[in-house]
Structures are given as structure tokens and as C-alpha cells.
Amino acid sequence: MDNGESSYRRFLAGDNEGLHEIICAYRAGLILYLNSFVQDIHTAEELTEDTFFELMKKRPKFSGKSSFKTWLYAIGRNITAKYLRKHKKLSVVPLEEQDNFSDEENIEGDYIKNEQKRVVHKAMHRLKLEYRQILYLSYFEGFSNSEAAVIMKKSSNQIKALLYNAKKALRSELERSGFEYEE
Structure with a gap:
């Protein structure tokens, strides 16, 4: 339990x-x-x-x-x-309000990480609503595909396809915005 x-x-x-x-x-x-x-x-x-x-x-x-x-x-x-x-109307939270930089020793490293998060955040918000949802549920909340299927009221096969297409769309958005992947 x-x-x-x-x-x-x-x-x-x-x-x-x-x-x-x-x-x-x-x-x-x-x-x-x-x-x-x-x-x-x-x-x-x-x-x-x-x-x-x-x-x-x-x-x-x-x-x-x-x-x-x-x-x-x-x-x-x-x-x-x-x-x-x-x-029936969505409003967007300005990304400038979400910038918080710390005064720790590695300010440059923190800045780069925050900038990368910001780029990913911007890219995710340019995706379709369903893509944002499945990416959030799977990667940020750690739900399994079957749990995400229950939440989103879809079948497991629909979730697999949605997740595949969402990752592909996010990658495309990131590449379009000049995001560089770490090796």
C-alpha cells in the first residue's frame, strides 16, 4: 500500500x-x-x-x-x-520571471545549466499540449507509460507513439533553437 x-x-x-x-x-x-x-x-x-x-x-x-x-x-x-x-484561453508565464542565479562559486556553470533549462523550457512550450504533457509525466514525474495512459485517458500504444513523437518534436525544436547536446 x-x-x-x-x-x-x-x-x-x-x-x-x-x-x-x-x-x-x-x-x-x-x-x-x-x-x-x-x-x-x-x-x-x-x-x-x-x-x-x-x-x-x-x-x-x-x-x-x-x-x-x-x-x-x-x-x-x-x-x-x-x-x-x-x-478557453491560455496565458504564458514569462521566462524572465523564472531566472534565478545563485551566488555560488561556479556562477558560470550555473548560468550555463540555467540557460540550457530555459532553452528546453521554451522548446517544450512550443510543442503541442499532448507532447508537453507526456514529456512532463514521463520525465519530470517519473510515471510509467501505463500510469500516463490512465492520466491522459489513452491506451498504452497511444502513449508509446505519443512519447516517441513528443521526443522527436522536442529534439527538432531544440535543434532549431541551436541547442547543443553534451557528450
Whole structure:
């Protein structure tokens, strides 16, 4: 039994600490995942709060057919889909707001790493929404193809093809922007 599932069971039994544990464990990752849809970190935070509020208020039944994290991310995705249908407009977070350079000894190395991350971030946001989603779920959140299939409501074969095409599209975007791969 994974920690999220046991915490949720405790919450359903009346222990509010269980919900607190779920929020602490999954909040940051869920915000970043939902941000891949809305491209506005503040909206993603609100949608994450809505996801946890739905757990608290509606107390949906967890069937155990997938991992708790997969189930939770699917709830967040559904809430975000409702939000997007209602608002139908995406806004972009300016990349300049995301530049944070440290005062550590290796400022040049940090600068290069941050610049590479920025280039990858820009390239990912030029991809189709589905490509951004599958890349985020697979590489940033570490979901398996079957878990990503549940979250995205697709078959495993569709996920494999989507992941292949997303990586190909990202590579093409990176090459177009002059990105150099490290050996």
C-alpha cells in the first residue's frame, strides 16, 4: 500500500492529518503538472487547491486500479479540463520571471545549466499540449507509460507513439533553437 493511499484511507476514517500528508507529498508535483496545461503558475496553484478541495469535500472512492498518485493526477487533470473549457484561453508565464542565479562559486556553470533549462523550457512550450504533457509525466514525474495512459485517458500504444513523437518534436525544436547536446 503506497503512502498516499494509506493517508487517504486515514483521512476518510476521520484523521485530517492524512489529508495534510497527501497535500505535502503531492502539491508541488501536481502544480507543475497542471501548469503544463494552463501555463500560468498561479492558476495551476489554484487548480491544485481545487483538486485537494475535491478530495476533502466530495471524498471520491479510490478503487486501487492504479497508484494513488496516478488517480490524484487524473482528478487534477479533469478539474483543469473543466477550467480550460470554461476559460478557453491560455496565458504564458514569462521566462524572465523564472531566472534565478545563485551566488555560488561556479556562477558560470550555473548560468550555463540555467540557460540550457530555459532553452528546453521554451522548446517544450512550443510543442503541442499532448507532447508537453507526456514529456512532463514521463520525465519530470517519473510515471510509467501505463500510469500516463490512465492520466491522459489513452491506451498504452497511444502513449508509446505519443512519447516517441513528443521526443522527436522536442529534439527538432531544440535543434532549431541551436541547442547543443553534451557528450
